[in-house]
Amino acid sequence: MLRVNSVKDLSSNRLARWKARARELKQEVHALALACKDPRVPWYAKLLAVCIVAYALSPIDLIPDFILVVGYLDDLILVPLGIYLLLKFIPPEVLAQCREEARSAATARTPGRWLAAGVIVAIWIILALWILRWSLRLLGGRG
Numbered sequence: 311m312l313r314v315n316s317v318k319d320l321s322s323n324r325l326a327r328w329k330a331r332a333r334e335l336k337q338e339v340h341a342l343a344l345a346c347k348d349p350r351v352p353w354y355a356k357l358l359a360v361c362i363v364a365y366a367l368s369p370i371d372l373i374p375d376f377i378l379v380v381g382y383l384d385d386l387i388l389v390p391l392g393i394y395l396l397l398k399f400i401p402p403e404v405l406a407q408c409r410e411e412a413r414s415a416a417t418a419r420t421p422g423r424w425l426a427a428g429v430i431v432a433i434w435i436i437l438a439l440w441i442l443r444w445s446l447r448l449l450g451g452r453g
Contacts, residue, residue: 336416337409338409340416341405342359344408345405348408350404354399355396358396361392362389372388
């Protein structure tokens with residue numbers, strides 16, 4: 311019984327650390343987005359930010375992801391390296407201000423966030439229902 315509890319405690323502790331790290335990462339990305347809108351940030355930092363986001367979201371990689379292990383290495387190395395360089399290019403006072411804005415935005419309970427989440431969920435539900443209806447019509451037409 312003691313062993314089971316210690317394993318549960320260990321896994322819940324890991325989960326809590328992962329959740330905290332994910333929250334921090336989300337705030338850091340928000341801070342970088344805010345910083346890129348700031349006029350005090352040099353143009354080349356803004357260009358690098360666009361390149362990082364485009365590369366991270368692009369379906370085309372330098373090394374295709376279907377190549378086991380190596381395919382993900384470019385994502386695991388290039389994107390963090392780009393973010394590291396971006397953090398070096400942004401003036402420290404701007405980054406500190408943007409981090410504070412991101413931190414306060416993350417703790418704010420605004421109804422706009424719930425509204426936006428509701429709209430996104432509604433769009434997904436409507437899309438799922440449309441796909442279901444289209445699929446049923448397609449399958450019904452064949453029989």
